[in-house]
Amino acid sequence: MSTLLQLESVGVSIGTVALLEGISLSVERGQILGLVGESGSGKSLTALAAMGLLPLIGGRITTGQVRFDGQDMAAMTEAQRRALRGRRIGFVTQNPMTALDPVQRIGAQVDIVSRLHLGLSWQAARARTLDLLTQMRIPEPAAVAEAYPHQLSGGMKQRIVIAMALAGDPDLIIADEPTTALDVTVQAQIIQILGQIVRERGAALLLITHDMGVVAQICDRVAVLYAGRLAEEGPVGPIFAAPAHPYTRALIGCIPQEGMAKGSLRGIPGAVPSALAMPSGCRFNPRCPHASAICCETAPSFAPFGAGGVACHHAGVAS
Amino acid sequence: MTEPLILIEALSKRFQSGGGLFARPRAMMAVRDVSLSVGRGEVVGVVGESGCGKSTLARLVLRLIEPTAGTVRFDGTDLTGLPPAALRRMRRRMAMVFQDPYSSLDPRYTLTDVLSEPYRVQGEPLPTGRVAEMLGAVGLPEAMATSHPHQLSGGQRQRVGIARALALAPDFVVLDEPTASLDVSIQAQIIALLSDLRDRLGLTYLFISHDLGLVRYFCNRIVVMYLGAVVEVLPAATATPRHPYTQALIASGFVPDPAARRAIVPVAGEVPSPFNLPPGCAFAGRCPRATDQCRTTRPALSDEAHPVACFHPI
CATH class of the missing domain: 3.40.50.300 (P-loop containing nucleotide triphosphate hydrolases)
Known part of the structure; x- marks a missing residue:
């Protein structure tokens, strides 16, 4: 297996505010890495950093390196990065309602990707579009290609957005909460399609989600973010069986499951701290049931643990 | 009964x-x-x-x-x-708690205004200390009474929505x-x-x-x-569910346990338009058990x- 995307202790700031610190991740070909955490933990920011899109929101990488297929993204020109996005990196946004142009027909919006990035003719691009829509199990692809976004359901639109991300035949797909706005039966369809793409094309998928159920179902590895830092990372099996970080354990415990006793679902007390008022020491300490004096003073470093790593002074105490 | x-x-x-x-x-x-x-x-x-x-x-x-x-x-x-x-x-x-805690609270109101509105609507005086009591009941500090919704997180806002619903002690x-x-x-x-x-x-x-x-x-x-x-x-x-749709709903949920991973069998087809419902069972077009009877009779x-x-x- 070869590493396609690698983040090495990446730090990100907007203005003088540090939002991400020491984020190290890697995604291999044929692998699905889940990136989880509550809102405000820095998931989407990590995705923007990986694509070199931070300037769009006024952010910048302050430390570390993002490497795509071995190349340092920071060393590339903007033109080189732009050629990469859409071609070798496909992006699926969270909200399919706003990701599509409301005044352009579906077909034209998908065609343009393969015309731009693969240099296909108009006819060849359309043939490819219809093929992609069929792969997405869209009924009557030719009719849908002539439709406008408002004529389609949310689940259909999300499949179109995925088709657009695939049109450039990317090696890496970054999907930012691709199913959050969708119904469960549609979510199951989308997750199945994404899993299939990775297996059949040998692509890599960085799947951003807040749903530990989705992670358990299709991811190979999972990275847990909390308040802009990496809390835990590793293969899915051991992490769900015995989460080393109390935050990972708490997140898994938030999902109602069959056979759970009434009253056992309590959530995580408090809320994710604001970037302007981060607690000292471990940022999870105000919400952690295992916090001790050292947790309030010193930030734990991210250290190897099992087949992954964890940043906790009491790693393993939770399980 | x-x-x-x-x-x-x-x-x-x-x-x-x-x-x-x-x-x-x-x-x-x-x-x-x-x-x-x-x-x-x-x-x-x-x-x-x-x-x-x-x-x-x-x-x-x-x-x-x-x-x-x-x-x-x-x-x-x-x-x-x-x-x-x-x-x-x-x-x-009777009362209602709304889905979106961002649009269901008036941004110009303080929490005191929000929580005293039910009394105003019913034309009743607000008992002394009631706002603090309501905030306490939903786990918010009394000091928040003068805050505006934009100063609160989503979870805190929904607590306010619950406090407002419970203001008049509904059944x-x-x-x-x-x-x-x-x-x-x-x-x-x-x-x-x-x-x-x-x-x-x-x-x-x-x-x-x-x-x-x-x-x-x-x-x-x-x-x-x-x-x-x-x-x-x-x-x-x-x-245990008896309707194929309920079963499909359950099968579409993912359990947070990688050991319980299974082949995903998504429900086929699309939800029909409510403006143009089929004559029979509305789920017949997506149902694996559907017969001719299902397609003609509701x-x-x-x-x-x-x-x-x-x-x-x-």
Whole structure:
């Protein structure tokens, strides 16, 4: 297996505010890495950093390196990065309602990707579009290609957005909460399609989600973010069986499951701290049931643990 | 048996859309012939996907919108025939918590304004110390009374929404997807709070949600809706589903356990347009068990201990 995307202790700031610190991740070909955490933990920011899109929101990488297929993204020109996005990196946004142009027909919006990035003719691009829509199990692809976004359901639109991300035949797909706005039966369809793409094309998928159920179902590895830092990372099996970080354990415990006793679902007390008022020491300490004096003073470093790593002074105490 | 707190009979709501000089208006039944009872102290869940009519049903139950047909009886009184003044008096005893804590609070109000509004509407003086008491009941500090909604997180706002609903000590609360826009960690906090409040204040809930896992955790009885109609009523949270749609809903949920990983078999097909429903069972086009009978005749909800609207239940 070869590493396609690698983040090495990446730090990100907007203005003088540090939002991400020491984020190290890697995604291999044929692998699905889940990136989880509550809102405000820095998931989407990590995705923007990986694509070199931070300037769009006024952010910048302050430390570390993002490497795509071995190349340092920071060393590339903007033109080189732009050629990469859409071609070798496909992006699926969270909200399919706003990701599509409301005044352009579906077909034209998908065609343009393969015309731009693969240099296909108009006819060849359309043939490819219809093929992609069929792969997405869209009924009557030719009719849908002539439709406008408002004529389609949310689940259909999300499949179109995925088709657009695939049109450039990317090696890496970054999907930012691709199913959050969708119904469960549609979510199951989308997750199945994404899993299939990775297996059949040998692509890599960085799947951003807040749903530990989705992670358990299709991811190979999972990275847990909390308040802009990496809390835990590793293969899915051991992490769900015995989460080393109390935050990972708490997140898994938030999902109602069959056979759970009434009253056992309590959530995580408090809320994710604001970037302007981060607690000292471990940022999870105000919400952690295992916090001790050292947790309030010193930030734990991210250290190897099992087949992954964890940043906790009491790693393993939770399980 | 005593009369249930809420008794809904053959409730329907028809919406019309479009229409103009040249276009003929289109009509759809958002809620079709729904009958349901909620006993005192019960937590009844209504679950279904977008467009199934669950939020319309929630609004009909409190008569926030007028039904096209059918009745809603609240503690023996028919709400649908009540004149406005009597309805307002009745409304003290029922409340609603809305889905979106961002749009359901007036951004110009302080929390004191928000929480005293129910008293203002009912023309009653606000008892001294009541605002602090309400904030305390939902786990918010008293000092927040002078804050505005924009200073609060999503979870804190939803706590305010709950406090407002409970201001006049109602018997019955409709919870319309109260956690849909919150993180799972905060969702679990809110569910725990709602559960504690119910035990403490003896409340009765109608809990609307798209999340069957959550409904099975929180509710005593579960009503499953598909395209405006009730397709199944699970008599207990642990009951095994009999309708293929309910089974598909359960199969679509992912368990947070990689050992329980399985092949995903998504429900085939698309949800039909509510403006153009098929003549038979609305789920027939996506159902693996459908026969010709299903495609031509609409199944009625059976009159059993575990009611289901299906010709070929599991």
